[in-house]
Amino acid sequence: MTRSLLITLSLAGLTLLGWAGLRAVQGPAELQTLRLLNVSYDPTRELYQDVNTAFAQAWKTRTGQELNIRQSHGGSGKQARAVLDGLQADVVTLGLAYDIDALAQKGHLLPEDWQSRLPHRSTPYTSTIVFLVRKGNPKGIRDWADLIRPGVAVIQPNPKTSGGARWNYLAAYGQALLQPGGSEASARAYVAALYKNVAVLDSGARASTTTFIERGLGDVLVTWENEALLALNGEAPDRFELVVPTTSILAEPPVAVVDKVAQRHGTTEVAKAYLDFLYTEAGQRLAAKHHFRPRLAAVAVHPFPQLRLFTVDEAFGGWKRAHETHFKDGGLFDQISALR
């Protein structure tokens, strides 16, 4: 009897020891330097690596304080879910406003009017949806209408799992709607035909890029402009061509301080300064360098293609309505998927 008690006690002791060791490992770093966690979506990894270095430098010059900014990337919706479940994000920089709305409504982590707290509806940089085709454009793809021709294999992610893919879907639907003589019925027919042509429906934007570029599947990749330009400038400039449609959506990936978490960490001030930095000339230059469209037109290092851009508000009456009609369970996307 005493023996089993002894074993139990020593086991409990061991566990406690391990726990203490863990705290010791994590402890000191927290005291010395200020830490900030930016929870972001997939295609911003390279951008925020640069922003973090630049801002940490600026912050140190201004306050003398050492700043350690950590980043986490994944599908926008999945990342929002993780923050709701307790991922300690001081700031979120996600793919679409709907995901930050969820943090406000379901988690009460920030006020519901968060989007009016920063200029340009809390979107320091924008992007749009364009096409990437194989060198020489063998299928002759010029505009949206060409994507639904028989025999064209389209690669794009799944709007049910990927925030970026919702921009794809809304761009396709919106441009059909805004065509001369376009209607809800013609837009619906267009997206149904488009998703019928999709060869691989990946779970996220980056996965689709890998499918198209590395695995060599499909004739056309429908993706973020920044993602297409990154692929063109980095991996394989001479194997692909950019095709810019006449009309597309103005994709607005917003940013916000997660008030509740930042208050608990005492990082509200630095979190705000971090997001403000994105609007400064230095921040805007970095956005442009990573192929996001800056709000300050003067800092665009290379001219972005000209095309007609419409917003979610113009074509769909906001994200909430767009979600209700198109993406919720049993919505339009589910209906056209059932037809596939």
Add this chain to the structure above:
Amino acid sequence: MADKTPLSLARRESPLIRGVVTALALGYLACFLVVPLVAVFAEAFKQGAAAYFKAFEDAETWRAIRLTLFATGLAVALNTTFGLTAAWLLGKFDFRGRHLLTSLIDLPFAVSPVISGLIFVLLFGAQGWFGPWLGDHDIRLIFATPGIVLATTFVTFPFVARELTPVMLAKGRDQEEAARMLGASGWQTFWKVTVPSVKWGLLYGVILCSARAMGEFGAVSVVSGHIRGETNTLPLHIEALYNEYQFVAAFACASALSLLALVTLALKAFAERRRDQSLNQETAP
């Protein structure tokens, strides 16, 4: 002679059939095991050895390796303690709930790792059962190191117990009974008779458990939060690198993980042989 029947039956088949079956089995192995392994190393060294070793200069990579080894170490320690106890109970005693315990030990095998991860999020996440209480006391399990250890432990839970139970059963209770008759205490019997008699089986279980813990992806992915340089284990770090088009670095890390696996495999083969030998010594007339 009797137990050699299957072999002689096989010998009676025509050489053609034997050849075809052997070729099929080896071809299958080559396709699914050898070719991918070679591909991992080929991709890793695509841009030369310098680029390969540069991948290991990254602080985030080292943090991922340390975290993986830490989680594996803790998970193996916990599961070894539990597995030894459980196998001892199941192998040496009859008690009510014996079958229930056996089934429960197998539970993590039956549950998909992603579901196991989600279970922890549902329990300890900010919106989970214990989330608010943990939050109030500023204890973070999910999206931090403890959550990763927890998920790894859960997924690798059955290995030691599953491996040891049959060995304990095969050894029987004679030696323990003799020890007790000669006046040894329960504690002495356990450490001086039971544990040494199963040591190779134990080692085998520990190795399997470590191998599984190091490679765990699904459950850890759900509870990690993917904070770079902090909560990314080696498998998660490899995925992140791959998604960033850093293919050489991704495959270099993958090759490190493969090397760990190969070392484990060699150790496993060794432990397996010793275990079988020690079992055969017992059963030999």
